[in-house]
Amino acid sequence: MLRVHHSMESAAPASCEQTEKAKKYDRQLRLWGDHGQSLLEIGHVCLINASATGTETLKSLVLPGLGAVTIIDDAKVAHQDTGNNFFVDLASIGRPRGEVALRLLLELNPEVRGTFVDQPLQEILDNQPEFFTPFTCVIATCLPESTLLTLSKVLWDAKIPLVVVRSYGMIGYIRIQIEEHTVIESHPDNEIPDLRLDRPFSALEKYMDSLDLDAMDDKEHSHVPYVVILYKFLQKWNQEHGAPPKNYKEKKLFIQLVKTGMREKESGENEENFDEAVKAVNTSLLPTSIPSGVQTLLNEAANITPSPTTKPFWIMARALHEFVSSEGRGVLPVRGTIPDMTADSEKYIKIQSLYRDQAAQDADWVLRRVQEHSQQLGPRKVMPSLENDVKNFCKNAHALRVIKGKPIVEEYKGSINLSEIGAHLENPESDLVWYVMLRAVDQFHSEFRAYPGYFQDQVETDIVRLKVCVNRLLADWGCGPIVKDDFIHEMCRYGASEVHSVAAYIGGCAAQEVIKIITAQYVPINNTHIYNAIAATSGTFML
Amino acid sequence: MTVAVAMAVEWGARWVEVRKLLERPGPFTHPDFEPSPDTLKMMQENIRVLVIGAGGLGCELLKDLALMGFTNLHVVDMDTIDLSNLNRQFLFRKKDIGRPKAEVAAEFINQRIQDCHVTHYYNKIQDFDDEFYRSFHLVVCGLDSIVARRWINGMLLSLLCYEDGMLDQSSVIPLVDGGTEGFKGNARVILPGLTSCIECTLDLFPPQINFPLCTIAHTPRLPEHCIEWVRLLLWPKENPFSEEMPIDGDDPHHLSWIFEKAQKRAAEFGITGVTYRLTQGVVKRIIPAVASTNAVIAAACCTEVFKLATSACTPMNNYCVFNDSDGIYTYTYEQEKKEDCVACSQVPQELLVSPSDKLQDIIAILTDSLRYQMKKPGLQAMVDGKTKSLYLHSPASIEEKLRPNLKKTVEELGLRDGIEIAVADVTSPSTVLFKVKLKK
């Protein structure tokens, strides 16, 4: 026994031994992979103001292993920080808040580096706007409107993503300002399989035609993957109807046709593969098409002349566009993955490899186009791991996402998205009203140098004043005074208080948005998110 | 200024943010709410909150509750700290690996947050009786186990007092429950006896579907099939480490062995994609997890605890789902109480059987139906005023003696129409009464 154990031990190849880092990050690597993690680990995030909301946001970035953080904060730790901020302590009252928060945050993960700057933000913006260039992303909390607008302009011009996070009483707010964000791996939750039954490629067609359902014995018949069953009955159907079933009625008839092919098993049960085929009719017979968002992106790519500054994403999109309009005859490259189906191993794996090979062939076509474009741009434009990147791009072609952002200045000064505002303000359930309230308290602050209700003895007067601000704001947007007084009262009740559980909620959300931006995986919001802790609801608005 | 006055001023300054919510009236408060400086004092002096689980959600919950002003917190957890917890369970450090989670979490909070006192219990929730649970005003759950959730739900329901069929409101201990998986999560408020409970919505947690054994054995197609083949069939046959040694998912030698054999099997069938990470994921049934989702869900739960304790805002009604993989999505709705819920309805459960059904068929109904999803039910019948054990899983001697009953029919066991069967299971602290109804 001992001998066996020993031989097993030495038989374990070194590659199996996970690094300590892989073990520590295992649960998240299953979400964004080693490549996502690598991007996170070279990310450098700047946090402006280590308030409760600020430190809660950083916490969910330090834990998963962000590369580095820089905190800008000129405040000193006060008593009220010890009542809502986990990353200060009683002993540090009076010390620079950025320093204390940084020290306590970095304790969470020794792999993260950090610095702090004990200097007013306005000073940095005035004297050294280039300060921000090293950052992958900037997070800002607790800024008055005028400073926020200056910051947002600096970062927009420098093409550095800005995430504004805020908690105000029971309300949370996130605003992302990013010029353009492209996502290859958006990880959609429910994917429609790409089976090409309406336009089988020749290898698939050849293989399908080589199979004869009627000639199979019962065992083989009950182990034919459903994609074959659908193919065969679709042929039969098309002979009679000329085109695949389109509407509900035709699909129902088609299902009946499929059922005629089912043999009864000895046990009296249905053949599972036929049951699966029936279930798959709805999704698998949809015509192969390009999702509208991807089509928009391809149209944009069609107008691109690749230059040395063109992002690899757009060069690949350009090549993809060329594929669609020639080789692909109007559709995207074959995805190359198929869902699991009840089947014998041999047929399933054969079919799987047919799809996979076709995907590789299509991706290869795209790769050659990408290479041609790159060569024209000169030797400097060599992309590392190009082949894998293009493969990955083609595999995800149906789920590509592009976000076009809008500067905060534009939203604040002139061209806010009025149709979005109008539509939501008419809906009493919409949380957009809290956005209006947040904008109004900012205007209030600009005017009176304090937030409404900040001082206990001024709550009543502030209610009247805030109402003026709200109505002025709505009038600027051309909306009537449709905000109920309840919201104004509630806002004055808050008096700009930063309550921990609201800060923790919105900080967690904001941190994940930053991770999405840094890893270029999953899809960030565009562009404003409001959390309403009163009703535990939320909404995302394009403003 | 005297020391006492100075401390009071500091106390006031420290909690100034949360005091605005507690000391000012507002249009969205609960009708019971009375703005007062005493509310925070009441929270700190009188309210006892029990946190179940000191993992991803539990760590967050303790921090959140402490910083909302609660000072009397208790935490139960039976686990110890593992390296893979450190990417999100932020109260733990590398030096703490192997120590009880509840203990380390409590130590950390007590040290960081002045005046907060967390009491820890390195225990299973089943180690405590109703006296223990009755001593809390609120219970918050951050668990990954559905069985444990169901058990605590059953416990809080068992504490309800009814007088003449009317629920005594003071016996209601609210349960706030959170759960996460990757970028998805949910938070809910349960008022036992008043709103839908965990068992009302059991169909939200369908049992995990296993691959059919014949697929694993004969027609593998996926890398997971190959790993399951090694785990379920090859391991017990070859016993690679020693006779009867079960698989330890944390032992890299075990995992490496499974990984290699699965790779070989995959190669035989031309299947690609068996990796070490996948092997580990399948063997240990790993659920992906990330810091941010735990932070969000715990915070949502804590907000609800705060509302329930202070009435400063009306509680959420009553179920919220969250997903931030594509944008940030939430959906909040009222989960309805099930009229004939097995746990909270007071309606006797009917067990519809044929005289020819065997006892094992009845047990299959209890374990397989989405409605009951029991694990190892033990059954006792009340026949002619006497308790008759039909089947029990333990002790082994009794199990052996009762085992022949499994093959006996309802008729042979003398289970007539209207006979009551008490069913005990790990999913509930109390037995569930079923009334036999014979199919005509």
Ligand SMILES: [Zn+2]
């Ligand atoms: Zn119930």
